[in-house]
Amino acid sequence: MKIYLDNAATTKLDGQVRKAMLPFYKEKFANPSSIHFSGQKNNLILEDSREKIAKNLDTTSDRIVFTSGASEANNFIIRGVMEANQDKGKHLIISAIEHPSVYDLAKDLKKRGFDVDFLPINNKGIVEVDKFKKLLKKDTVLVSIMAANNEIGTKQPIEELIKLTKENGSYFHSDLVQAIAYEDISIDKLNLDFASISAHKFNGPTGVGIAIINPKIKINPLIIGGGQEGDYRSGTYNLAGIVGLSKALEISCSQRKENRKKVKEVRDYFLKQLKKEIPDIKINGCLKRRLPNNLNIRFEKIEGEAILIELSSKGIEVSTGSACSALNLKSSYVLMALGLKDEELNSNIRFTLSKDTSLADIDYTITNLKKIVKRLKSFSPIK
Ligand SMILES: Cc1ncc(COP(=O)(O)O)c(C=O)c1O
Structure with missing residues (x-):
């Protein structure tokens, strides 16, 4: 038993997802960046997956950057935005209950001279909007607050927080990892600048995730050398993983x-x-x-x-x-x-x-x- x-x-890999992935470990193994026929055929599959993912998240495909998971996406977005926008300021706000890939990174940024505030939660596990308002400053570059927490499952009022952040002229990132399987999330309607998602939390494979970015906002690249993912994140594609993520997201959203x-x-x-x-x-x-x-x-x-x-x-x-x-x-x-x-x-x-x-x-x-x-x-x- x-x-x-x-x-x-983590969640169990869905059978349909595994089936969709298998050909990319067998005959369809070509590198999507290769110019020959098999490579280009896989490139079409890669871009088709990107389109489908964007549609299921209610945004556009130019905002999707594939990563190895959400820890990587969180690091890429937060460090990349803070480092690239120092002309705007050095202030970052996160909640006191973010995943370690946000929380520990924020502590590290603080050590490196950035100004970081940790927004407390109340005894119900929710951040308070009034306290948040008080933390926003002229030089606040980014706010990173998760939609739902991984330990206690509490959901944060991100709609209100995004609105206030935008009125302040700052950018908003949300870690959607735990929320995406159960919450109806539209990236564009929420007006989210940045978000992170991981496939293995909704019956997809491990080792693949997404950083949702806004191409109009400055962000430093994560991995240099190769030019994949619009130069933000170089490295040979995990095509089987990306196809699996796309299929898992499609199933998860429809159910x-x-x-x-x-x-x-x-x-x-x-x-x-x-x-x-x-x-x-x-x-x-x-x-x-x-x-x-x-x-x-x-x-x-x-x-x-x-x-x-x-x-x-x-x-x-x-x-x-x-x-x-x-x-x-x-x-x-x-x-x-x-x-x-x-x-x-x-x-x-x-x-x-x-x-x-x-x-x-x-x-x-x-x-x-x-x-x-x-x-x-x-x-x-x-x-
Ligand atoms: C809220 C949250 N963010 C980020 C992560 C990291 O995701 P990944 O395992 O894809 O790095 C997790 C999972 O452990 C999580 O629960």
């Missing part, structure tokens, strides 16, 4: 509405059963403004890591409150920003469902979780 409840970390409904029903059932069977749990972040597949739960007085390991031994795969990478065992800065006390920081589990999670999966999880929590509590030195 295997129940995978770690879909914010978004039904997936959102289905996943939310299962998630709400999960929460109801959790509250019934393990009464002293707490939900981290507000439930209302939250992605439908996320539950981040605090189990009073028990180590999250212990729960995770015991669940894993029963075939149930989850993550603790900290980042997508278990390599970093520091307490989660997202949960700290939410205002959790020191003793509460290590008692959290993130459950992230997928469109394939069933009620039976949840029942099995609850049955095991109840036993695990009871047992761990009986050992706990903290009473």
